[in-house]
Structure formats: C-alpha cells, structure tokens
Amino acid sequence: MKTLSLLVVSLILMLGMQLKAQNEEACQKAMETAIDQFDQVKDAADLQVCKNSFERIAASYPERWLPVYYAAYLNTELVYWEMKSEQNTQRLEAAEKYLKQLEGLEEADRSEVATLWGYFTMCRISQNPQTLGQELYQPTVTKFEEAMRLNPANPRPVILLAFFEQNLPPFLQSSRNREEEMKKAEELFNREQKSYSAPYWGKHFLQMITDSENH
Amino acid sequence: MMKTKQILFIGLIFWQLQAFAQTREVSGRVIDEQGSPVAYANIWLENSVEGTSSDNEGFFRFNSHATGEGCLIVSMIGYHEVRLQAPINEMHDLQILIREIPLNLDEVVVQAGSFILKGTSTVDRKSAVDVATTAGSEGDLFKAITLLPGAQATGTDGRLLIRGGDSSESQTYIDDMHVLSPYGATFPYQQARSRYSPFFFSGVNFSMGGFTSEYSQSLSSVLPLYTRDEAKDSKTGVSLMNVSLGGGGTKAWEKASLSFNGDYTNMDSYVRLFYPEQAKQWYRPFHSLALQKQFRYSPGEHTHFKTFFTFDRSAFNRLERPAFGESREMDFNENNLYLNSTYRTRSKSGMNWFIGAAFGWNRRRIAGAEIAGDKLSESESELHLKVKMGKRISRLFKMDAGAESFLKQYEMDYTILAPPLSPRLNHHISGIYFSGDFNLLENLLLNTSVRGEYTSLNDDIALLPRLALSYKLNDFIFSGVAGRYQQMTGNDYLIRNGALSNERNLQYLLGIYYQKDEKIFRAEAYHKDYERLPLRQQQLGYTSEGEGYSRGVDLFYNDRMFLKHWDYMVAYTFNDSRRRYLHYPVPVQPHYVTRHNASVSVRYTNFDRLRSMISITQRYASGRPYHDPNGEGFMSGCTPQLHTTDVSWTILAHKKLIIYLSASNIFGRKNIYGYHYNSTPNNAGIYERKPILLEQPQNFYVGFFLTLGKNVAYEATHF
Numbered sequence: 001m002k003t004l005s006l007l008v009v010s011l012i013l014m015l016g017m018q019l020k021a022q023n024e025e026a027c028q029k030a031m032e033t034a035i036d037q038f039d040q041v042k043d044a045a046d047l048q049v050c051k052n053s054f055e056r057i058a059a060s061y062p063e064r065w066l067p068v069y070y071a072a073y074l075n076t077e078l079v080y081w082e083m084k085s086e087q088n089t090q091r092l093e094a095a096e097k098y099l100k101q102l103e104g105l106e107e108a109d110r111s112e113v114a115t116l117w118g119y120f121t122m123c124r125i126s127q128n129p130q131t132l133g134q135e136l137y138q139p140t141v142t143k144f145e146e147a148m149r150l151n152p153a154n155p156r157p158v159i160l161l162a163f164f165e166q167n168l169p170p171f172l173q174s175s176r177n178r179e180e181e182m183k184k185a186e187e188l189f190n191r192e193q194k195s196y197s198a199p200y201w202g203k204h205f206l207q208m209i210t211d212s213e214n215h
Numbered sequence: 216m217m218k219t220k221q222i223l224f225i226g227l228i229f230w231q232l233q234a235f236a237q238t239r240e241v242s243g244r245v246i247d248e249q250g251s252p253v254a255y256a257n258i259w260l261e262n263s264v265e266g267t268s269s270d271n272e273g274f275f276r277f278n279s280h281a282t283g284e285g286c287l288i289v290s291m292i293g294y295h296e297v298r299l300q301a302p303i304n305e306m307h308d309l310q311i312l313i314r315e316i317p318l319n320l321d322e323v324v325v326q327a328g329s330f331i332l333k334g335t336s337t338v339d340r341k342s343a344v345d346v347a348t349t350a351g352s353e354g355d356l357f358k359a360i361t362l363l364p365g366a367q368a369t370g371t372d373g374r375l376l377i378r379g380g381d382s383s384e385s386q387t388y389i390d391d392m393h394v395l396s397p398y399g400a401t402f403p404y405q406q407a408r409s410r411y412s413p414f415f416f417s418g419v420n421f422s423m424g425g426f427t428s429e430y431s432q433s434l435s436s437v438l439p440l441y442t443r444d445e446a447k448d449s450k451t452g453v454s455l456m457n458v459s460l461g462g463g464g465t466k467a468w469e470k471a472s473l474s475f476n477g478d479y480t481n482m483d484s485y486v487r488l489f490y491p492e493q494a495k496q497w498y499r500p501f502h503s504l505a506l507q508k509q510f511r512y513s514p515g516e517h518t519h520f521k522t523f524f525t526f527d528r529s530a531f532n533r534l535e536r537p538a539f540g541e542s543r544e545m546d547f548n549e550n551n552l553y554l555n556s557t558y559r560t561r562s563k564s565g566m567n568w569f570i571g572a573a574f575g576w577n578r579r580r581i582a583g584a585e586i587a588g589d590k591l592s593e594s595e596s597e598l599h600l601k602v603k604m605g606k607r608i609s610r611l612f613k614m615d616a617g618a619e620s621f622l623k624q625y626e627m628d629y630t631i632l633a634p635p636l637s638p639r640l641n642h643h644i645s646g647i648y649f650s651g652d653f654n655l656l657e658n659l660l661l662n663t664s665v666r667g668e669y670t671s672l673n674d675d676i677a678l679l680p681r682l683a684l685s686y687k688l689n690d691f692i693f694s695g696v697a698g699r700y701q702q703m704t705g706n707d708y709l710i711r712n713g714a715l716s717n718e719r720n721l722q723y724l725l726g727i728y729y730q731k732d733e734k735i736f737r738a739e740a741y742h743k744d745y746e747r748l749p750l751r752q753q754q755l756g757y758t759s760e761g762e763g764y765s766r767g768v769d770l771f772y773n774d775r776m777f778l779k780h781w782d783y784m785v786a787y788t789f790n791d792s793r794r795r796y797l798h799y800p801v802p803v804q805p806h807y808v809t810r811h812n813a814s815v816s817v818r819y820t821n822f823d824r825l826r827s828m829i830s831i832t833q834r835y836a837s838g839r840p841y842h843d844p845n846g847e848g849f850m851s852g853c854t855p856q857l858h859t860t861d862v863s864w865t866i867l868a869h870k871k872l873i874i875y876l877s878a879s880n881i882f883g884r885k886n887i888y889g890y891h892y893n894s895t896p897n898n899a900g901i902y903e904r905k906p907i908l909l910e911q912p913q914n915f916y917v918g919f920f921l922t923l924g925k926n927v928a929y930e931a932t933h934f
Binding site for chain 1: 254255257259261262263264266267268271288290292293417447448516732
C-alpha cells in the first residue's frame with residue numbers, strides 16, 4: 001500500500017512538473033512562432049495578425065515581460081503603418097496599457113521599456129504634431145536618453161533618437177552628430193543576434209534615415 | 216500486486232498521452248451588429264495560447280488540445296470583448312456577434328454650444344501655442360475666444376460678450392472651481408486681459424450655452440480651464456516683454472511637482488514710446504506684480520491632488536479727462552488673490568470622485584473713481600466648496616452627481632456722499648445636480664440633468680432642468696439642447712435692492728458639426744428667453760421685471776491644411792437681441808450687441824526654413840446701438856462698423872528661445888464704441904457728443920521667452 005501511495009504521489013509530481021514544463025514550452029514555442037511571424041510581416045494586415053498573437057500570449061502569461069512588450073510595441077507600430085486609421089486612438093490606449101503593465105514587471109529590461117515609452121510618445125506626436133509636439137518633445141528625448149544610460153549596448157534608443165531628431169526642425173536638433181550616432185547604432189545592431197528572449201527590431205530605421213537624407 | 220501497479224502506471228501514461236494527442240477544431244465567424252464580417256478579431260481560449268485571428272471575411276479556425284469546458288474570448292479594438300463559455304468540442308461553426316463600443320458619443324462628442332479649444336477631444340484641436348500665435352489674441356485667452364463664433368466684438372472693457380449676453384453672464388472655472396475675478400485690472404477705456412496665461416492650462420473648454428447642470432450662475436457661457444496633472448521635467452526660465460519682466464520654474468519629482476512664476480508689468484516706457492501724447496497724464500504708470508504657484512501630487516494613475524495659487528497687485532495714478540466735465544486725479548489700487556485645491560481619484564469600483572475648495576478675494580481702492588475727491592473701496596470674496604462623483608454604470612448608462620456651495624461677501628464704501636454709502640452683502644448659493652447619459656443607440660446619446668439651487672439672499676429655491684440629444688452620422692454630429700439657467704443679479708443692483716430675483720433664461724440650441732481630417736465645420740442656431748432681469752423704474756428703483764430675448768446663428772470653418780504650411784479659420788455670428796432692462800424703458804437692442812460679427816484668421820507656419828509662425832486676422836462687427844438725445848426714439852442711433860486688422864509673428868529663434876511680436880489694429884482705425892453725450896444742451900438746444908474710443912487703439916508687443924532645462928524646447932512657460 002505504501003509503495004502504491006509513493007507511486008501515485010510520484011506520478012502526480014511528475015505530471016505537475018511535466019505540465020509546468022509543457023506550459024513553459026508552450027509559451028516559448030508561441031513566442032518563437034510569433035517572432036518568426038513578425039519577421040515575415042509585409043503589410044498592416046500581417047502586422048495586425050502578428051499583434052494579435054502577442055496579445056494572446058500576453059493575456060495567458062501576464063507575468064512574462066516579452067509578450068507584453070511586443071503587444072505594446074506592435075500596437076504602437078500599427079499606428080505608424082496606418083497613420084489615418086480611426087482605430088489609432090484605441091491602439092495608443094492599448095499600447096499605453098501594456099506599457100504600464102510592463103512597469104510593474106520586475107524582470108522587464110528597463111532600457112527596452114524606456115525605449116518603448118520614447119517610441120510611444122514619438123508616435124503620439126506624429127498623430128497631432130502641432131498640439132503634442134511641444135508637450136511630448138521633452139519626455140520623448142528623456143526616455144531615449146534614459147534607455148541609453150541604462151544599457152549603452154541597446155541600439156534601439158540610439159537609432160530612434162536619431163530618427164526623431166531627423167524629423168525635427170533643424171534648430172531643435174541636438175548637437176549629436178547623426179552620422180556618428182548611426183554608425184554607433186549600426187555597430188550595436190551588428191552585435192545583436194536574433195533572439196526569442198529579448199527585443200529584436202529597429203534596424204530598418206538605419207535605412208529609413210539614410211533614404212530620408214538622400215531624398 | 217506488481218502487475219496491478221504496472222497496469223495502473225501504463226494506464227496513467229496512456230491516459231495522459233491520449234489527452235494530449237487529441238485535438239479539436241474551433242471555428243466560426245465574427246460579425247458585427249450589421250451582420251458584416253469583422254476582420255482581424257483576436258480569438259483564443261482563455262489561459263492558453265491557442266487561438267488565431269479572423270480573416271477578411273470574419274472566418275476563423277484553429278485546433279485546440281484542450282478538453283472539457285472552455286472559455287473562448289473574442290476581442291477587437293473598438294468593440295466589446297465577447298466571452299463564450301462552452302464545451303470545447305462544441306466550439307465549431309460558431310457565429311459570434313461583437314458590438315461596437317459607442318465611445319464617441321459620451322466621451323468625445325461635442326454638444327451644441329460647447330467648443331473644445333484644447334484637450335484630448337478630436338472635435339477641435341488647439342493648443343496654448345495655437346491660442347498665442349493667432350493674430351488678434353495677443354497671447355490672451357479671452358481675446359482668443361473673441362475669434363470664435365458666438366463671441367461678439369468686445370467693448371472698451373474687453374470682457375466677453377457671448378450670444379447677446381452681457382459680460383456678467385460668463386463664468387470662468389479652473390480645475391472645475393469657480394474663479395471670482397478672472398479679468399486683470401486695467402485702466403478706463405483699455406481692454407482687460409485674463410489674469411491667467413493660456414500656457415498654465417492643458418485643457419480649455421468653452422461653452423457658449425446649453426452647458427451641463429454642473430455649472431450655474433451663468434446665463435451665457437462658461438470657460439472651464441484645466442491645469443496640467445503633472446510636470447515630468449524640471450525647468451526654469453525668464454521672459455522679457457516690452458511691458459513686463461517675468462521668471463519662474465518647475466521642480467519635478469517622481470510623483471509631484473512644484474511650479475512658480477512671477478511677472479512684473481510696467482507700462483511707463485510703453486506709453487512714452489507708442490503714446491507719448493498721453494505720457495503727461497500718467498503720474499504713476501500702470502504697474503502690476505503677479506505671482507502664481509502650483510503644487511501637483513499624483514500618487515496613482517487616477518489620483519491627483521493639485522493646489523493652485525495666484526496673487527496680483529495692480530496700481531496706477533493718472534489724470535482722468537471725462538468727455539464732459541472736470542478732469543480729476545484717479546488713484547487706483549487692486550489686490551487679487553485666488554487659491555484652489557482639488558483632489559480627484561477613482562475607486563476600485565470605477566467611481567470617480569472629486570473634492571475641491573476655492574477661495575477668491577478682490578479688493579479695489581480708487582480715489583477719484585467717479586468725481587474729484589471721492590473714494591471708493593470695494594472688497595469681494597467667495598469661498599467655493601464642491602464635491603462630485605460619476606460612474607459609468609453600464610454601456611448604456613453613465614451617471615454624475617454633485618453638490619456645491621458659494622459663500623459670498625461684498626463690501627463697498629463710497630465716501631463723498633453724506634451719509635457715506637456703505638452697503639454690505641453676505642449670502643450663499645447652494646446647489647445640487649444629477650446628470651444621466653443614456654446611450655439610446657450606439658450613435659444616439661441622450662443626456663438629462665437637473666439642478667436644484669438655493670439662493671439665501673432672496674430665499675429662492677429653483678429647479679433647473681436640462682435635456683440634450685446628440686446623434687452621430689458618419690463624420691457629422693447633430694445636437695440639440697434645451698435647458699433653464701439662472702444667475703444672481705450683479706452686486707451693483709443687489710446693493711440697491713437685496714430682494715431682486717435671480718435672473719433666468721431658457722435656452723434652445725440646435726447644431727451640426729462636421730470634422731474630417733483637418734477640416735472642421737460647425738453651424739449652430741440658438742434662442743434664449745430672458746426673464747427677471749434688473750430694471751430701473753422711476754419710483755421703485757431696481758426691480759426684477761426686465762425681460763428680453765436673444766437669438767441667432769453661428770458659423771465656423773477651420774481648415775488646418777488647405778495648403779502646405781497654411782491654415783485658416785472663418786467665424787461668423789448673427790445675433791438678434793432685444794431687452795427691456797437696466798435703464799431701457801422699452802425692449803431694444805442692448806448697447807453692447809453687434810448684430811453681425813465676423814473674423815478671418817490666416818496663419819503661415821514654416822519652422823524648417825523661417826522658424827516662424829506668421830498670422831493675420833481681420834475682424835468685422837456691425838455698429839452698436841446708442842441713444843441719441845437729439846434724435847427720435849430710444850436707442851435709435853448706430854455707430855459705424857468696427858474693423859481691425861491684427862498681425863503676429865512668432866519666431867522659434869532657438870529651442871530655448873521664442874521671440875513673439877504682435878500688433879493689433881495695424882491700420883490705426885478709430886473704432887467707435889458709442890458716444891458720450893453732454894447732460895445739458897448747448898445754446899442751440901443740441902446735446903453735444905464725443906465718441907467713445909479705446910484710449911490705446913493699437914497694441915504692440917515684443918517678447919522674448921527663454922526656457923532653461925534639459926530637453927526643453929520651444930516652451931513659452933516655465934509652469
């Protein structure tokens with residue numbers, strides 16, 4: 001009888017561990033699929049589907065920072081892709097909700113979160129530059145600078161700040177040398193490997209800045 | 216025994232494998248209330264990553280490993296989330312209806328009469344920068360409002376005149392608390408400015424009538440101003456204008472901030488430069504010192520404590536030259552204080568709470584106020600206490616309620632008469648209101664509200680109902696409002712008869728609004744029936760038997776991008792108004808009313824090449840009626856039309872420095888606001904007259920605004 005009890009307890013424990021491992025595995029697998037899906041995005045419809053994937057993972061694993069991060073990022077990104085969409089106010093509200101959720105997650109990479117806040121406020125400016133430009137210029141720059149301070153190896157705040165400044169009137173731009181900043185960002189991006197456990201995006205801004213300057 | 220264990224073990228493993236090996240198809244279609252497919256809806260099983268997105272036709276399909284009962288969630292931005300509890304093996308070929316959230320109508324919609332200058336609403340978007348850089352505003356909130364439809368050309372005092380109402384019919388609020396004295400001190404025949412810079416506020420709403428029952432004691436308009444909830448960055452700055460010098464700053468902490476600002480104004484050099492012929496009559500130039508402070512503390516996302524304090528002192532001494540009669544020396548001193556503290560929070564149940572207290576105090580001492588040798592001392596104070604709450608009960612209903620009390624005191628001493636005139640008023644006004652928003656349809660909103668108000672001075676209890684209906688059709692909003700409003704008669708009349716009834720009117724408004732991309736069109740018609748207005752009667756003094764009406768149409772069009780770098784705004788207001796009140800024995804068009812009012816503002820913005828915003832505003836108003844004692848009838852005269860052309864130029868010289876230049880009435884037109892008639896006829900039996908003009912018909916401002924602080928750019932305020 002004793003042996004049977006031990007066997008049952010062992011089985012339950014095994015099952016529990018197995019379920020936990022499967023749970024972890026399911027989350028990891030879902031993230032890998034979603035990140036791969038993000039790499040294949042061609043248009044706003046693809047991006048919307050991809051955003052949904054991250055939102056599903058974020059809903060099931062609210063304690064994991066990366067799905068919440070991507071849900072915030074893609075809600076913001078969609079606004080850039082569809083600048084005139086009637087859903088943009090709600091998309092930005094959703095992005096802000098996820099960003100606030102990230103603030104409460106201890107594991108979240110603070111440099112990446114600060115970068116995303118900067119990207120988010122930059123996006124809000126793009127929706128209403130005349131009214132929000134003055135109000136949000138300062139928080140945007142502050143967030144990118146905070147992100148760079150927290151992790152000097154993070155390429156995203158470097159390139160995003162360069163991009164933000166490129167789109168400002170010349171007299172508002174800082175004394176940073178854009179070429180040097182771009183070179184620095186490129187080096188940092190080159191050191192970065194595709195990852196399923198950390199943010200991996202933003203390199204295309206290098207090309208966007210170059211194209212814009214050549215235009 | 217051993218065999219039994221083996222069987223059990225193998226059985227468990229087999230059961231486990233079985234459970235994970237089987238998959239079930241979950242499929243269906245997502246549609247909206249019109250039966251149209253909803254693309255890109257997010258569909259998943261709760262507590263799992265199993266799910267998918269609907270395709271262009273609303274169809275979805277995915278396989279699930281889950282067994283038993285499950286919860287299928289369907290979510291889509293702009294729609295209410297749907298949760299479907301059912302056995303998972305039955306979740307196939309589903310037809311899922313999702314309903315649009317009708318947020319436009321109760322959160323964003325503009326209702327007849329209201330005008331949102333700034334804030335989150337998409338109905339119209341204007342920032343403090345917009346206000347300051349539109350020619351004709353001269354950086355002043357009230358002057359900017361006079362460019363909107365419904366506002367008439369102001370008189371020589373510069374106070375707002377809205378839709379046929381006199382200047383006492385407009386009230387100003389800061390963070391929902393009443394402001395006793397919003398206009399700064401000025402000298403005779405010079406237009407007053409707001410005491411508060413538009414840059415202090417993150418939101419400016421302006422309601423030209425039909426406003427909610429939260430506001431009372433106004434028959435024409437309310438101007439609710441909202442200060443910022445938080446300041447994220449510390450900064451300091453100074454400003455130098457041709458009439459003033461200022462400085463201040465903000466110290467920001469993680470959850471709190473403290474802002475301070477001070478301005479000293481002195482008109483001496485301005486008068487000597489632009490109006491040298493007037494310099495001799497100024498014994499002591501107009502000068503003022505204004506201080507503002509705000510402390511903000513936000514311990515949570517929805518919790519904000521704010522306290523806003525302002526004090527200003529103004530004085531001048533000069534020779535007053537009345538149109539007829541003897542000149543006299545006028546010595547003017549005014550102190551004004553305003554302090555408000557507000558606390559907002561949201562409970563876990565979603566109930567929004569607000570508690571506020573505001574104290575306003577104004578004291579004026581004027582020697583030579585009316586005639587040589589007289590002394591006038593006026594002191595007025597008001598304590599405003601308010602509590603309100605609001606909650607969305609369901610997607611169909613939202614309620615708001617509140618209570619407030621105004622404790623008011625007024626003292627006046629006028630010391631040339633024997634015996635001296637020393638009236639005192641000490642009274643209170645208390646009100647309670649309830650308001651309900653009903654989403655009758657997803658694009659049809661009904662608001663009903665009622666306010667009960669008690670005024671102690673005349674021991675009157677009033678019930679003031681209001682009804683508003685808004686309907687949204689594509690990019691158009693149609694709105695209608697009917698409501699009863701009241702206000703106490705002004706102190707000037709109450710000191711003569713404390714039993715005067717509250718002035719009342721019944722307002723009807725109908726409006727249509729259109730907004731698409733950068734274009735905004737508005738048209739509104741209104742009718743107001745006034746009763747119980749103060750009326751001077753020979754034997755009885757002032758009574759409340761005055762009455763009248765005001766009706767008209769307002770049109771507005773704003774295109775913010777009709778050409779690259781260009782935007783323009785056109786406003787037209789027609790008003791037909793008649794009153795029997797004050798000293799009008801018969802119903803006539805009041806002396807301050809102009810039937811036709813129009814303004815056109817054009818602005819050119821080019822920061823890339825010119826670093827500039829250049830604006831020009833042309834304003835027109837038809838003549839004002841006046842009483843000509845030499846002519847037939849009462850108030851039968853009409854002044855010439857009013858025209859002004861104003862320009863402004865804002866240069867962002869550096870991200871820390873803004874240069875602002877503005878000039879009003881650049882062609883120096885002498886606009887006539889009425890006539891002073893001699894009280895006695897000349898030898899030929901004619902009453903001689905002199906036109907009423909602004910003492911300084913043109914204003915010129917040059918300002919430099921320097922803001923210091925990390926990452927601070929083109930800010931004209933340190934607040």
